[in-house]
Amino acid sequence: MQSRENTPGRPSMIERMTQVLDVFGAETAPVGLDAVAAATGLPRTTAYRIIRELVRLEWLEPDCGGHRLGRRAFDLTARQPECAELRAAAGPGLLALHRSTGVGAHLGVLEGRRIRYLDKVGTTSAVPPLSGVRIAADRTAPGWAVLATMGPERVDALFTTRRPDHLRQLHSRLHRTRTRHGLAVSEADRCPMRIVSIAAPVLHPDGAVLGAISATGPGLRVDRLGPLVLAAARRTTEALRARDAR
Template identity: 40%
Template sequence: MVERMTLIMDAFAGPQTRLTLEEVTGRTNLPRSTTHRILEQLVRLRWLDHGDSGYGLGPRALGLGGREVGHGALRAAAFPLLHALSVRTEMVVHLAVLDRTDVYYLDKFGGRATVEVPSRVGGRAPAHCTAVGKAMLAWLPAEGLDTLYRGVLDRRTPRSIGDLGVLHHELSRIRTRNGLAFERGECYPHIACVGAAVRGPDGPIGAVSIVGDAQAPLERLAPLAANAAHAISEKLLGGEPPKMRPRPESAAPRNAVPIEALGRLLAMGERGEWF
């Protein structure tokens, strides 16, 4: 059994590898029924996970070092794009991943302006209080979100979301805005940011945010954040990122606004309060 489990785990080349049952069977030369049985046992024990695009490494496997490998690939794909974005906007740019209810910052760009933003590479912040975090939470299943928070949300400032129902509503609005998330003063009173998720076939891989002071023109910057996240997804996945399936109750309307029009539409929000 151990040998067969090892064969199956070795079939996954890295954190982003997704394989169907047939592909695992072909790579291991094990009987299909045996492969399926072991795969399901590995999913149940969290060594693998299973989504619409097949099987992939799960939390336990990633915790043994695969997480760092995956983070390295994400940082490498994002670095030139986010450095250029920081130079273009003259603002702080973050790259982060989701770690349960926190965001974990993988990279930060922005020169002298980085001193004014109290984040750091390797640091954490509550996901529901940041644009980069809300951008990733928006693509998690509703039941997964409920399990993560269990109805308890800590408030960092008076503007932080402190109720799970309100958070669900906010994430629904993010999905109808093609995944763009906004935050003004929710994590730090003097900071505002706009974020978009780097998306894979089964959920968010990471997220990008552009950060400034509380009066920053986030509405004008939103398309730049969205385009950067989209480009990183393409580099990681080798082509057009797959369109994720939003939850039925929160699916975007058919006439959802395209990215090209967001800069004009979002400018209608005065100082961003309606976000």
């Protein structure tokens, strides 16, 4: 007797799950159930069951009334050659930044609307290790450093669920970041224990933004650490340029 899963012409469960994941892979904003059903042509009840199972397995996660790609999807991304190459290029700059400041130095990349921390060198008792952690890009200095390289329309498209007053504050912060030559700063009065994060964008030699390098610790001063963070980001770009030239 032939199972329903193997009925000729009927997509297998793996094919249907792939269809659903493809919808989320093409979007940066959260996607709702109705949008998934419309994009895949699956019955709404089927799409719901597949999404529920993908959430259980951490391929998806709930977000703002919909869902987005989850931890497992981004874990695979972090293992891709491009991420490994970026980590290798950033390593010497992160180490130099940590040695010259004594605080934690981190490398993060934008994934959807969040910054994922790929690597770190050094920590302090006040700042836990962040490798593997994902934080909303509009609420952290590395995210602001990356977002400041984008146009306002693209930023708005990433954060369609944010309130208008939040977006106005975000654009104001991104403007200040641009006036600091790309340095983004999370002020101490916004953070517990007066923790400050100073971040600069990491650019590919062709000018595309790849992520951000940041220094994080208590009471950091932008005038002293800012040039060091910028230097670490530029060093990473130069390392990537040297690799491309081989």
